[in-house]
Structures are given as structure tokens and as C-alpha cells.
Amino acid sequence: MQEDKARFLTGMRRVSGAVAVVTTSGPDGERRGVTATAFCSLTADPPSVLACINRETWVGQLAPLSGNFAVNVLAGEDRHLAEVFAGRTAASGEDRFRSGSWAPGRSGAPVLETALASFDCTLAEALDHATHVILIGRVLETQTGEAARPPLLYADGVFTTTAEGAQAVR
Numbered sequence: 001m002q003e004d005k006a007r008f009l010t011g012m013r014r015v016s017g018a019v020a021v022v023t024t025s026g027p028d029g030e031r032r033g034v035t036a037t038a039f040c041s042l043t044a045d046p047p048s049v050l051a052c053i054n055r056e057t058w059v060g061q062l063a064p065l066s067g068n069f070a071v072n073v074l075a076g077e078d079r080h081l082a083e084v085f086a087g088r089t090a091a092s093g094e095d096r097f098r099s100g101s102w103a104p105g106r107s108g109a110p111v112l113e114t115a116l117a118s119f120d121c122t123l124a125e126a127l128d129h130a131t132h133v134i135l136i137g138r139v140l141e142t143q144t145g146e147a148a149r150p151p152l153l154y155a156d157g158v159f160t161t162t163a164e165g166a167q168a169v170r
């Protein structure tokens with residue numbers, strides 16, 4: 001027996017998450033990126049992250065070949081980048097990088113200069129599971145910009161942020 005897909009998705013809408021643009025520089029140097037919430041820290045020793053990416057996306061196709069990817073965690077003020085890299089505008093492929101300020105990281109993957117935090121990785125492992133590939137990255141470099149700013153969040157199907165950044169609920 002398996003849970004009904006619609007109920008599963010309804011449950012997952014209740015899970016609020018940080019939003020990143022996961023990028024790669026393909027074997028021919030072509031830049032590709034997707035908006036993603038399915039990413040997290042894996043281990044601190046060694047510094048590693050994982051991202052779950054649909055194999056139908058460019059990043060899902062190219063990162064296992066190129067061996068590099070970067071997780072660029074977005075600030076609330078960079079919400080338009082989440083829309084662009086989710087395919088909600090006409091821009092696709094390389095054209096998406098006309099939005100935002102990007103530079104190659106040590107791995108070669110595009111790193112967003114205004115990211116709250118970016119984790120530039122060399123691919124340690126790519127695990128296929130059903131529709132997705134799980135990219136496991138060894139972090140070569142973490143960049144955190146100048147100051148912490150309110151994060152972009154995705155909750156109940158909408159982009160949101162916190163007014164003052166992280167605040168404890170008491």
C-alpha cells in the first residue's frame with residue numbers, strides 16, 4: 001500500500017522551506033539553474049550538502065556529467081530570481097542568468113553574488129531515485145555576503161519572507 005499522491009502533496013505544502021537556485025556549469029561551460037527547496041546540509045565533517053533535482057531539468061541532466069553544482073540560498077529581496085529559475089518567465093537555459101549577478105565559483109558552477117549563503121560543490125555522488133537525482137556535494141567554498149538578511153521562504157504554495165529576519169517564537 002502506498003499513500004495517495006494528492007494527500008502526500010497536500011502534506012508537503014505544509015512544510016515551509018528555504019529557497020535556493022541550484023546551478024551547474026555543464027561539460028561545455030553552459031550555465032543552467034533551477035529553483036529548489038529540496039536541499040539540505042548533509043554533514044559538517046566534511047562539509048557536504050545534498051539537493052534533489054528532477055532528471056527532466058537541465059541541472060538534473062548536466063550536473064552528474066559536469067561534476068559541479070552550487071546551492072545559492074535566496075534572500076527575500078531576490079524573489080524574482082526564484083520565479084525566473086522556476087521557469088515562470090519566458091527565460092530558459094543560459095538566458096535565466098541575465099537576472100542576478102553571477103560569477104563562477106571554484107568548482108565552475110555559477111555562484112550568486114547576492115545569495116544569503118552559497119555552497120559551491122564538487123559532485124561527490126549522484127544517486128538516481130525514481131524521477132529525481134540526489135546530488136551529494138563536497139563543499140569547496142561557502143560564501144555568506146556581508147550581512148544576514150531576511151530569507152526567501154516557500155510556504156503553503158507561496159513565496160514569503162520574515163519581516164525582521166529570524167525571530168524566536170516564544
Ligand SMILES: Cc1cc2nc3c(=O)[nH]c(=O)nc-3n(C[C@H](O)[C@H](O)[C@H](O)COP(=O)(O)O)c2cc1C
Pocket residue numbers: 019033034035036037038039052053054056057058059085086087088092093154
Ligand atoms: C518553490 C519551488 C521549489 C522547487 N523545488 C524543486 C526542487 O527541489 N527540485 C526540482 O527538481 N525542482 C524544483 N522546482 C521546479 C523547478 O524549479 C522547475 O521545474 C525548473 O523550471 C526546471 O528548469 P528546467 O526544466 O528549465 O531546467 C521547484 C519550483 C518551485 C517554484
